[in-house]
Amino acid sequence: MRLLGTKTFRHGVHPPESKDETSGLPIRQFPFAPLLIIPLVQHMGAPSIPEVAEGQEVWRGQRIARADGFMSVSMHASASGVVRKIALAPSISGRMVPAVYLEPFPGSTQEVLDGTPCPLETSTPEEIIAAIQDAGVVGLGGAAFPTHAKLKVPEGKVVDTLIINGVECEPFLTTDHRVMLEQSDDVFMGIRYLLKVTGAEKVIIAVEANKPDAAAHLRERFPSDINGTVEVLEVKYPQGAEKMLFSALLGREVPSGGLPLDIQALCCNVATTAEIGRLLPKGRGIQERVITVTGPAVRRKGNYRIPIGTPLRFLLEYAGVAEDVNRVFLGGPMMGAAVSSLEISITKGTSGVTAFTDSAAERTHSQVYPCIRCGYCVDACPIFLDPALLGKLAANEEFSVMAEAHNLMDCFECGSCSFVCPSHIPLVQRFRASKAAVRKAAAHKAGAA
Amino acid sequence: MLFLTAVGAITSLTVLLATALAVANKKLYVYEDPRIDIVEEMLPHANCGACGFPGCRPFAEALTKGNAQPALCTVSSGEERTQIAHFLGVDVGAAEKVVARLACAGGDNVARNHARYHGEQTCRAAARVAGGGKGCFWGCLGLGDCDVACDFDAIHMNAHGLPVVDEDLCTACGDCVEVCPKDLFSLHKQSHRLWVACSSLEAGDEILEDCEVACTACGRCEMDAPQGLITIRKNLPVVDYTRPHKTRKPIERCPTGAIVWIDEKSGPTKGPAAKKIIRKGTLRDAPT
Numbered sequence: 001m002r003l004l005g006t007k008t009f010r011h012g013v014h015p016p017e018s019k020d021e022t023s024g025l026p027i028r029q030f031p032f033a034p035l036l037i038i039p040l041v042q043h044m045g046a047p048s049i050p051e052v053a054e055g056q057e058v059w060r061g062q063r064i065a066r067a068d069g070f071m072s073v074s075m076h077a078s079a080s081g082v083v084r085k086i087a088l089a090p091s092i093s094g095r096m097v098p099a100v101y102l103e104p105f106p107g108s109t110q111e112v113l114d115g116t117p118c119p120l121e122t123s124t125p126e127e128i129i130a131a132i133q134d135a136g137v138v139g140l141g142g143a144a145f146p147t148h149a150k151l152k153v154p155e156g157k158v159v160d161t162l163i164i165n166g167v168e169c170e171p172f173l174t175t176d177h178r179v180m181l182e183q184s185d186d187v188f189m190g191i192r193y194l195l196k197v198t199g200a201e202k203v204i205i206a207v208e209a210n211k212p213d214a215a216a217h218l219r220e221r222f223p224s225d226i227n228g229t230v231e232v233l234e235v236k237y238p239q240g241a242e243k244m245l246f247s248a249l250l251g252r253e254v255p256s257g258g259l260p261l262d263i264q265a266l267c268c269n270v271a272t273t274a275e276i277g278r279l280l281p282k283g284r285g286i287q288e289r290v291i292t293v294t295g296p297a298v299r300r301k302g303n304y305r306i307p308i309g310t311p312l313r314f315l316l317e318y319a320g321v322a323e324d325v326n327r328v329f330l331g332g333p334m335m336g337a338a339v340s341s342l343e344i345s346i347t348k349g350t351s352g353v354t355a356f357t358d359s360a361a362e363r364t365h366s367q368v369y370p371c372i373r374c375g376y377c378v379d380a381c382p383i384f385l386d387p388a389l390l391g392k393l394a395a396n397e398e399f400s401v402m403a404e405a406h407n408l409m410d411c412f413e414c415g416s417c418s419f420v421c422p423s424h425i426p427l428v429q430r431f432r433a434s435k436a437a438v439r440k441a442a443a444h445k446a447g448a449a
Numbered sequence: 450m451l452f453l454t455a456v457g458a459i460t461s462l463t464v465l466l467a468t469a470l471a472v473a474n475k476k477l478y479v480y481e482d483p484r485i486d487i488v489e490e491m492l493p494h495a496n497c498g499a500c501g502f503p504g505c506r507p508f509a510e511a512l513t514k515g516n517a518q519p520a521l522c523t524v525s526s527g528e529e530r531t532q533i534a535h536f537l538g539v540d541v542g543a544a545e546k547v548v549a550r551l552a553c554a555g556g557d558n559v560a561r562n563h564a565r566y567h568g569e570q571t572c573r574a575a576a577r578v579a580g581g582g583k584g585c586f587w588g589c590l591g592l593g594d595c596d597v598a599c600d601f602d603a604i605h606m607n608a609h610g611l612p613v614v615d616e617d618l619c620t621a622c623g624d625c626v627e628v629c630p631k632d633l634f635s636l637h638k639q640s641h642r643l644w645v646a647c648s649s650l651e652a653g654d655e656i657l658e659d660c661e662v663a664c665t666a667c668g669r670c671e672m673d674a675p676q677g678l679i680t681i682r683k684n685l686p687v688v689d690y691t692r693p694h695k696t697r698k699p700i701e702r703c704p705t706g707a708i709v710w711i712d713e714k715s716g717p718t719k720g721p722a723a724k725k726i727i728r729k730g731t732l733r734d735a736p737t
Binding site: 088090092093094095096337338339340341342344426429430432433436437440444 | 577578583587650
């Protein structure tokens with residue numbers, strides 16, 4: 001669908017972007033915290049198996065945990081230091097997860113231990129997939145889905161188009177923007193790896209229209225050996241969701257409960273692509289990632305390259321926060337998760353840290369009014385669900401009806417419905433709780449059978 | 450004439466269909482034990498599923514067939530169960546009363562919050578926001594989903610935001626077990642008096658910063674209990690109820706009162722060594 005020259009999808013919302021304060025700031029290296037807490041579950045799938053013992057000294061970049069099966073990835077030390085303990089640590093999922101407590105040496109440098117390189121020209125697709133798993137690469141856009149698992153195209157399926165997602169529709173966040181500007185060579189290197197693995201014919205780099213400099217930069221640097229284009233998309237939320245990208249760029253719709261592979265396409269976040277292009281030629285693993293630290297409560301906003309495992313408390317102390325800081329999100333305000341404890345550490349899935357003050361977070365305090373059937377949420381939902389009806393069903397705890405008759409499980413929790421609701425009904429939160437209830441019931445059933 | 454034809458046609462049609470119905474009633478009759486209806490009438494109509502059957506009707510069917518014993522119904526009173534047993538001429542059966550127990554004692558007078566939660570006021574929604582605001586990640590969120598879910602009015606939130614189970618009213622239907630996002634409820638025989646009222650998997654005194662009645666996995670109860678009765682697994686004492694467990698010995702040296710004796714009359718009782726909690730109000734939030 002094309003409107004005024006830029007492609008987009010139907011429905012969606014327009015939240016304030018609030019990106020201007022950080023989009024012009026170059027990526028800066030973040031110092032090491034006195035104690036890094038590296039969770040062994042930073043991805044969707046099985047926890048990694050630790051390979052280090054308490055008291056062991058590790059190098060920055062050294063592998064400290066290996067993958068447990070295919071749906072799991074390796075972990076690497078984010079600083080040279082001593083493993084203090086392997087114990088439980090709080091995580092954003094609300095559960096305590098096993099983690100490696102790493103105390104960096106006082107003089108730990110930024111030098112990284114290199115591993116076995118995986119050169120583009122001589123490696124087979126299988127070797128590249130194994131190297132991506134061993135580098136610990138997960139979707140850096142926020143979902144933290146193991147990238148190698150996505151790239152493994154099963155027998156009988158083909159991928160014709162690879163989409164590199166540089167949309168970044170989430171308000172406040174500017175990490176992908178900076179990566180596209182500063183690491184374009186890494187992005188193109190990553191694309192070469194991805195094309196080789198998936199066998200796709202062409203690549204489309206999707207950029208939202210509010211980042212004209214990034215689109216121009218990528219177009220200018222676009223290498224001649226890659227068959228592809230840079231597409232500029234309309235500024236709209238949630239343009240960066242992969243289902244929305246497929247419908248905007250290819251006019252294809254992922255079937256309910258299906259995968260992008262069903263429509264011969266794959267989508268990969270631009271920061272993930274850049275990491276693949278940066279790490280694989282040197283055989284390194286992910287030990288840090290670019291994170292936007294922003295929001296009305298943050299004093300020194302910016303885009304930082306932050307070591308994995310940095311506790312939020314240290315991060316906020318370093319960046320400086322206002323006295324009346326009220327709530328902190330991992331990610332942006334639309335899809336991000338509010339944190340309940342500052343002991344939670346930065347993981348691979350954290351794309352931003354946004355902190356709000358009392359006055360800036362006012363809207364969420366307001367009273368909830370009854371549904372007036374205005375239909376705003378129906379017009380906003382990008383996957384054409386009926387949030388008003390689902391919200392009522394959720395209030396009545398009709399979870400199985402929601403899942404079976406109204407496609408609850410297709411909801412990817414973008415929050416557009418809650419954003420537009422004039423009655424301030426916490427729709428997406430209800431859906432989140434309902435989805436958890438449906439999954440619990442399914443697990444219960446599977447256990448009983 | 451036309452009028453007579455119409456009346457005649459309708460009458461003959463009526464007779465024909467009535468005969469067909471009468472024949473079908475005889476031919477296709479399915480015999481059903483008439484006692485099922487009577488027994489179902491004697492059951493409490495709660496349809497709670499505590500007996501292990503989908504509802505009261507299937508339970509009544511099982512009863513009349515002799516596949517179940519009246520004692521399985523925990524909702525009806527002893528008198529009602531005897532009545533059913535008399536009617537069917539079977540033994541009431543022995544089923545010990547089972548109740549729901551909460552493996553947490555962290556009310557807001559002893560457990561801290563790390564964050565204040567705003568949003569949908571249900572535990573299940575709060576648990577999806579980084580586990581809720583409670584300092585202890587395993588602890589009760591206190592928003593009362595179990596209170597709402599309980600059909601028998603057996604669960605009430607006390608002054609400190611902790612659900613209290615009325616064991617007389619509890620029928621062990623398991624609704625609270627299902628609804629709790631932290632999985633703190635479990636069904637236990639009422640005679641299980643020794644109870645670990647904590648779910649924290651952390652070891653050491655650090656957890657006491659977040660909750661004053663948490664188990665620190667010190668292992669004193671394991672040492673004091675008769676051999677094999679209590680074992681510490683995943684930093685929590687696990688009571689083996691298949692062994693003789695009518696002893697207050699294990700709770701006596703517990704420093705926090707995480708392991709309690711649920712007294713028939715006075716409810717949960719801590720050991721003499723447990724730190725006394727005299728605070729009536731809410732514990733202030735942890736400094737951030």
